[in-house]
Amino acid sequence: MSEPRTLLRMVQDAAAKSDAKRLIFVHSDDSQIVEEKRSHADLLAAGARIAAAMKQEGMGAGDRFAIILRNHPEFVEAMVGSEIAGTVFVPIDPRMRGDKLAYMLRFSGAKGAIVSADVLPNVEALLPDLPELRWIWVIHAGESDPRALHRILASVDPVVELVPQPLDAPMQLLFTSGTTGDPKAIQSPYARFSGVASLGAVIGLRPDDIVYTGLSLTHANAQLISLGNAIAHDLEIVISRQFTKSRLWEILSRYGCTTFNLLGGMATAIFSEPPGPFDRAHKVRFVLSAGMPESMWHDFARRFGVEIFEFFGAAEGGLTLNPPGAGPVGSIGKPPPGSVCEILGMDDSILGPGQQGEICFRGEDGSVAPIHYLDNPEASAAKTRGGWFRTGDVGYKDAEGWLYFCHRDGQSIRRNGDFIDPRVIETALSEMEGVSDVYVYGAATRQNTPGEKEVVAAIVPKGKVEAAALIGRCAERLGSASTPSVIQIVDEIPKTASEKPQERYLIAMLGTPDAQLFDRRGPTRLELKERTTP
Numbered sequence: 001m002s003e004p005r006t007l008l009r010m011v012q013d014a015a016a017k018s019d020a021k022r023l024i025f026v027h028s029d030d031s032q033i034v035e036e037k038r039s040h041a042d043l044l045a046a047g048a049r050i051a052a053a054m055k056q057e058g059m060g061a062g063d064r065f066a067i068i069l070r071n072h073p074e075f076v077e078a079m080v081g082s083e084i085a086g087t088v089f090v091p092i093d094p095r096m097r098g099d100k101l102a103y104m105l106r107f108s109g110a111k112g113a114i115v116s117a118d119v120l121p122n123v124e125a126l127l128p129d130l131p132e133l134r135w136i137w138v139i140h141a142g143e144s145d146p147r148a149l150h151r152i153l154a155s156v157d158p159v160v161e162l163v164p165q166p167l168d169a170p171m172q173l174l175f176t177s178g179t180t181g182d183p184k185a186i187q188s189p190y191a192r193f194s195g196v197a198s199l200g201a202v203i204g205l206r207p208d209d210i211v212y213t214g215l216s217l218t219h220a221n222a223q224l225i226s227l228g229n230a231i232a233h234d235l236e237i238v239i240s241r242q243f244t245k246s247r248l249w250e251i252l253s254r255y256g257c258t259t260f261n262l263l264g265g266m267a268t269a270i271f272s273e274p275p276g277p278f279d280r281a282h283k284v285r286f287v288l289s290a291g292m293p294e295s296m297w298h299d300f301a302r303r304f305g306v307e308i309f310e311f312f313g314a315a316e317g318g319l320t321l322n323p324p325g326a327g328p329v330g331s332i333g334k335p336p337p338g339s340v341c342e343i344l345g346m347d348d349s350i351l352g353p354g355q356q357g358e359i360c361f362r363g364e365d366g367s368v369a370p371i372h373y374l375d376n377p378e379a380s381a382a383k384t385r386g387g388w389f390r391t392g393d394v395g396y397k398d399a400e401g402w403l404y405f406c407h408r409d410g411q412s413i414r415r416n417g418d419f420i421d422p423r424v425i426e427t428a429l430s431e432m433e434g435v436s437d438v439y440v441y442g443a444a445t446r447q448n449t450p451g452e453k454e455v456v457a458a459i460v461p462k463g464k465v466e467a468a469a470l471i472g473r474c475a476e477r478l479g480s481a482s483t484p485s486v487i488q489i490v491d492e493i494p495k496t497a498s499e500k501p502q503e504r505y506l507i508a509m510l511g512t513p514d515a516q517l518f519d520r521r522g523p524t525r526l527e528l529k530e531r532t533t534p
Contacts, residue, residue, distance in 0.1 A: 006190040008083040009164040015040035027241035048158035050081025061086035066113040090173045091218035093497035097122040167191040185374040197228030210236045212257035214243035216497035220315040249278035262289045272430035293423035294330030318361040331402040353399045360388040413442035434465030439501040444529040457484035467518035489516035
């Protein structure tokens with residue numbers, strides 16, 4: 001493993017080797033794919049100007065600012081500029097708005113924000129309640145707008161001395177996904193970025209690989225695994241402005257990409273697309289997947305001609321790997337050398353094969369790296385209680401020590417005494433005509449006994465779809481035990497920056513007057529036991 005380096009040092013080292021445009025940012029413009037390219041030298045030049053502009057705004061060491069952008073080149077330039085200036089950036093999903101956005105800006109103490117023109121109105125609406133937010137820079141703003149980033153950067157002289165920060169210095173405040181409540185803010189140091197970006201060969205990368213990501217750079221996966229490893233190992237990387245399932249294989253084919261990452265329900269969404277001319281017209285060797293449904297594993301690999309490299313990890317730490325052909329289908333792997341993963345019971349005892357418990361990590365020497373959540377010492381201490389990093393996820397091991405993920409603690413679906421695997425239902429529905437996207441979850445209703453839930457399949461239709469008939473098809477294919485109770489028709493499935501479906505929003509939608517709900521007999525309603533609001 002190479003010597004630990006910060007982002008700035010990685011970019012400087014890469015720029016010294018080559019002036020090639022190694023970063024390609026792409027987005028769809030009507031029927032065209034538009035691209036913007038950056039070399040590592042370009043990142044340094046832009047970062048030096050951003051750092052100078054930061055100082056002009058009075059930003060000092062440790063001061064925080066938000067980056068509320070999709071995957072524009074300016075996102076990465078702002079990351080580099082932040083290190084040069086010694087500030088701390090706060091990446092925020094650009095789809096965030098209202099109270100949730102206000103919470104993130106206020107809680108983080110952001111003194112400024114870099115936003116895109118489409119995000120600007122969402123931030124401006126909150127300004128009366130955000131007195132600490134002193135400045136806003138806007139990309140793609142009008143020529144006369146004094147907040148336009150290109151105008152601001154043209155007005156300053158770039159910082160000349162580019163000095164990397166210490167590895168233990170704070171790099172960013174990385175919010176957790178917040179799928180069940182207000183997100184926590186992880187105080188993430190440069191050492192964390194360095195450690196993940198150094199994985200390289202451990203996650204299957206080769207010197208000639210071309211990496212792709214469509215995940216948001218506001219999330220650790222795209223930012224640390226994809227971008228970090230591409231820069232650290234001087235690989236070409238293609239970055240979509242946002243995830244596109246309809247043009248994914250076209251982009252991969254056009255740029256000769258050899259690997260990309262999948263998270264959450266992305267595999268199901270991609271698999272639900274009709275067969276296309278680019279399904280096999282690409283050079284992708286393997287998909288680095290976190291959450292490939294076991295029921296879809298072989299079918300996905302066979303249809304698209306790729307191998308599945310399954311892994312598991314959290315933004316705060318912990319890692320398991322199941323390289324192609326190494327472990328059983330469905331397993332999320334084993335920890336890499338130097339790390340120990342165990343399944344702990346309620347009393348912190350280490351459980352045996354087949355027993356479900358919390359997935360926990362620590363070093364082989366018994367150490368556990370501290371976790372620091374901003375202004376939340378209780379949660380910080382609880383995360384590493386008893387000398388274990390506690391993921392909050394439930395899983396088990398087989399007799400050979402291969403790890404399997406079951407569900408997030410408290411989010412399993414129990415119905416009529418049986419535990420239902422929603423991923424099996426999602427796989428079946430994704431293959432049915434008329435289904436564009438699907439997410440299966442549990443909702444507690446007044447008719448359920450304590451601890452049990454109805455199985456709800458949220459469906460984004462593609463053209464005309466007979467919702468009630470989908471339940472019958474599931475029963476024919478999967479049996480009555482693995483059949484959704486209700487089909488929920490939605491325009492889109494709300495998701496986090498890491499493409500994780502946000503269950504609580506879907507549950508809230510169940511109780512609205514315009515909810516489109518269907519059971520076997522046709523339109524229906526649900527009486528929720530507990531009303532959940534965003």
